[in-house]
Amino acid sequence: MGSGEKMGKNLRLKIQILFTIFTNGYVYGFLNGKIYQGKLKYACVPGLNCYSCPGAVGSCPLGALQALLNQRNFQVPFGVLGVFFLFGSILGRFICGWLCPFGLVQDLFHKIPLFRKRKRLPFHAVLKYGKYLTLVLLVCVGSLFLFGGFAKAPAFCKYLCPSGTFFGAIPLLTGNQMLRSQAGGLFLWKGVVLLGLLVLSVKIYRPFCQYLCPLGAIYGWFNRFSLVQIHWEEERCIACKACEKACPVGLSPKEISHSPECIRCGRCIPACPVKCLHFSQAVDNSCKFEYNKGK
Amino acid sequence: MDFWKICRKNLWVCGLALGMMFLGLGAAQGDFGVIFKKAVMICLECIGIG
Structure with missing residues (x-):
């Protein structure tokens, strides 16, 4: 880890x-x-x-x-x-x-x-x-x-x-x-x-x-549009599935951003080797804050 | 960014506004009094007695 x-x-x-x-x-x-x-x-x-x-x-x-x-x-x-x-x-x-x-x-x-x-x-x-x-x-x-x-x-x-x-x-x-x-x-x-x-x-x-x-x-039901989101940058994803392995409920990165099953635990974020997942606000993705600073 | 994408991104604001409105309506019809009365008594059903 x-x-x-x-x-x-x-x-x-x-x-x-x-x-x-x-x-x-x-x-x-x-x-x-x-x-x-x-x-x-x-x-x-x-x-x-x-x-x-x-x-x-x-x-x-x-x-x-x-x-x-x-x-x-x-x-x-x-x-x-x-x-x-x-x-x-x-x-x-x-x-x-x-x-x-x-x-x-x-x-x-x-x-x-x-x-x-x-x-x-x-x-x-x-x-x-x-x-x-x-x-x-x-x-x-x-x-x-x-x-x-x-x-x-x-x-x-x-x-x-x-x-x-x-x-x-x-x-x-x-x-x-x-x-x-x-x-x-x-x-x-x-x-x-x-x-x-x-x-x-x-x-x-x-x-x-x-x-x-x-x-x-x-x-x-609110996960799709709530202010707190996990944003997935699809264009940067290398499909290594490291996030899916780290996700405690086994969600794929595509599901993580909007699935009602995602509890936003954030384990997928530091698991990503290219950092294409991050907590963000629905209003503006530039407001993202780093959850994996320590890495 | 197209109109619908902007709308979707700001849905949470609509949800928040709706929430505020519902809280106001709830307060007006006395919902919080009912909740308070229930919450300050030991709920026998909750603890498996009632």
């Missing part, structure tokens, strides 16, 4: 850790098994960050969307749509790669030196649409109609969200005896989902992000 690649990777890891601490910095909550109840919770954070995490200082955008869809009288959830458009138009899936706490958890599990690493699951071409299915069935339809009879339940949070189990349930149940006594079959189910995804993360790169995360599905 070149020094530029190492520097970029470390920078991303540092930002991921800092942002996770920044958005989950309510230490009192962890110590007492309670959650933050201040005014910052009017605002949503960009990544998947359970608002029942004892440390969470903001709201989860997906939880917020479901809370709005769960209301008695249906209204278009403009507040959360605004959050998606705002964050998505500027950053796209850069949020997944650099700012999502559960993305960080999966990245850390993938570093465990067990199993032979794989980028994708078999049948990836079909399975990658799972996140859109989750978005439609669990987040939208599920929250509106299916579960609990015209359903006042956030179906995605209730039946699937591993971030809620990892950041919310485990620390809360550890610190709160009363809640611990109420845990039953549903907690067991969510524990199995979390454990399955974490074990899978050791072998496959970010399985939840690639196949199940509805937030990734939403931000992926």
Whole structure:
């Protein structure tokens, strides 16, 4: 691994850790098994960050969307749509790669030196649409109609969200005896989902992000035109495929610039021997900044 | 640079403007109050109890 690649990777890891601490910095909550109840919770954070995490200082955008869809009288959830458009138009899936706490958890599990690493699951071409299915069935339809009879339940949070189990349930149940006594079959189910995804993360790169995360599905839609882009200079490319090998989800350089699967981790940039890939702004490619200076 | 290329390059600005507008509409219909109420209570569904 070149020094530029190492520097970029470390920078991303540092930002991921800092942002996770920044958005989950309510230490009192962890110590007492309670959650933050201040005014910052009017605002949503960009990544998947359970608002029942004892440390969470903001709201989860997906939880917020479901809370709005769960209301008695249906209204278009403009507040959360605004959050998606705002964050998505500027950053796209850069949020997944650099700012999502559960993305960080999966990245850390993938570093465990067990199993032979794989980028994708078999049948990836079909399975990658799972996140859109989750978005439609669990987040939208599920929250509106299916579960609990015209359903006042956030179906995605209730039946699937591993971030809620990892950041919310485990620390809360550890610190709160009363809640611990109420845990039953549903907690067991969510524990199995979390454990399955974490074990899978050791072998496959970010399985939840690639196949199940509805937030990734939403931000992926913005990847084509978001302000933060990875620009590929086709005319300079020597087709050596070094970037494709370095890409944790196996995207070709042509796909990297606009694919909804690209999480903008930037590993392809220092891997390129002729430096034809770089982070850029959609407005003007001359505003590019060097990510591989150390090389 | 042709017109459509310029438009595509500036789509993010339209997205941003739309986002601002949606935030305003959301605030006007009280969305953030609903989000706040949900976020300050322990979500039993989220933690696998409810």
